[in-house]
Amino acid sequence: MKTRMTDLFGCRYPIQCGGMLWIAEPSLAAAISNAGALGNLTSGNYNSADDLRAAIDDTRRLTDKPFIVNITTMPSIRLPVELLQDFFRVCCEKKVTALEIAGAPVDRFLGPEFIPMAKEAGVKVLHKVGTVKHAVHAQKVGYDAVTIAGFEEGGFPHMDNVSTLVLVPRVVSEVDIPVLAAGGMANGRSLAAALSLGADGIMMATRFLATRESGVHANIHKVLMEKKENDTSLNLQSLLSAFGLQVRALSNTVMRQVAEVEQKGGDLTDLLPLISGERAKAVWKEGNAEEAMLTIGQSVGLIEDIPGVDELIRRMIEEARQALDEAVGLLSDDEGALPRKNSA
Ligand SMILES: Cc1cc2nc3c(=O)[nH]c(=O)nc-3n(C[C@H](O)[C@H](O)[C@H](O)COP(=O)(O)O)c2cc1C
Structure with missing residues (x-):
């Protein structure tokens, strides 16, 4: 599967793992990248620039494939703005393939010099947003791609409460940069649907939590x-x-x-x-799931097993191919087929 997303990040399949605090560590990131998707190393797991630097090195020891580093740009006591700025600098110094920014736009939260810094270092910058307006801003200030996340998503959805099904085609028609769809994505049918809506790929997180490599309790x-x-x-x-x-x-x-x-x-x-x-x-x-706030998306309803990451990705690509084939099969000039748009 070749899309603008696979071209931009150099991954084989148009599937990205979203940032996951405490979960998206080197071993999971590398397993996902080795399976042909885009693994995620979440900077919030680390307390210093040196720790993040070491985690990037660890991930590179486990995979020679591209992965993305998440920086969550939200006010936090443990992760002050100065530390997030250091994380950004480390990623540029290490020339990681790409950064996934989630929260306030980099130009406003970290400073106007940061997107040019990434461009200079050859690091792609993607912004995860929850509204059309924010996607348009991301393109304007120089982001390379956007992820539009519907309110189905786990974590921090926008208060507008608009679904992925509506947001993806809206964003696709408003920006020219590659668009990833997130929220409710968990299998090959989700991938086929997102591509049909005009997205260049998908991002998912809860589905990757439900894999053997995620490191959570049984x-x-x-x-x-x-x-x-x-x-x-x-x-x-x-x-x-x-x-x-x-x-x-x-x-x-x-x-x-x-x-x-x-x-x-x-x-x-x-x-x-x-x-x-x-x-x-x-x-x-x-393992006691009653005892903490556990960010999980509505996509949990689509999870029936705990596969290895490699099996999950292979299955998704096969399912997506079948789903797209089935849909194309509905379009026919034969008598009795669905009427084409504008036909009498
Ligand atoms: C366990 C878990 C931890 C998450 N932590 C973060 C995080 O640190 N930063 C962030 O931007 N998003 C975080 N998210 C949100 C995901 O990156 C993603 O936007 C969302 O989960 C997508 O919806 P899905 O889980 O239904 O696929 C987290 C999601 C999960 C499931």
């Missing part, structure tokens, strides 16, 4: 197979609406407590013990 894998599309909820509007965002996470005990605190008008001090990243970090490894 109970988490079991939960991912059991939960359905209506088992996630949207919360934290009280904290995140100032950024136009909210959180989509697994509906569990902690998220019900978060909802109660929000209803009572609680603030960050009340919410922090429930939503802390450290709490999620422990749960991914220890």
Whole structure:
């Protein structure tokens, strides 16, 4: 499969892994890149520029294929702006293939010099956005590609609550740079659908969490197979609406407590013990899925097994091919076939 996305990043298949705090580490990134997709190394896993530098080296020891580094540009106590700027500089110094920026645009959050710095280093910069307006801004300030994420996505969907099905063709018609579709993507049919909507590829995260290489506890894998599309909820509007965002996470005990605190008008001090990243970090490894805020997308409803990454990618490409073939098969001039557009 050759698209503008595979041309831009030099990967074999138009499938990218999204940033995943505590999960998208060198071993998973390399497994995904070795399978022909674009693995993700998430900079938020690290506390210093040196740690990120070492993680890039570790990933390169495990794969000679391209991978992307996620920098989440949102206010954070653990990851202040100066550290994010250092992460960006390290990626340019290391000449990684590409950066996935999620959150505020680089030009505004890190400074106007950063996109030119990436261009100078030959590092491609992709922006994950949740609205058409932000995709247009990304193109204007020089990003090489955009990912448009519908509100099905796990993590931090935009508060507009618009679906991937509507956002992808909207963005495709508004920008000229390559567009990746995210939110609700989990199998070959998702890939075929996104390509049919005009996207150049897809990004997914929950589906990669449900692979043997993701490193989470077996109970988490079991939960991912059991939960359905209506088992996630949207919360934290009280904290995140100032950024136009909210959180989509697994509906569990902690998220019900978060909802109660929000209803009572609680603030960050009340919410922090429930939503802390450290709490999620422990749960991914220890396996009690009720005990932390676990960011997961509606795509969890499409997950029925825990394959190896290589098997997942091969299966997706075969499924996508079949789905596209089946769709093309519906178009025929034979009598009884579907009427073509504009036919009488
Ligand atoms: C476990 C997990 C952790 C995530 N952490 C981050 C993160 O650190 N930064 C980020 O930009 N997005 C993060 N996301 C969001 C994903 O990158 C992606 O936008 C979203 O999950 C796509 O929807 P899907 O999971 O249904 O495929 C995370 C998602 C998951 C599932």
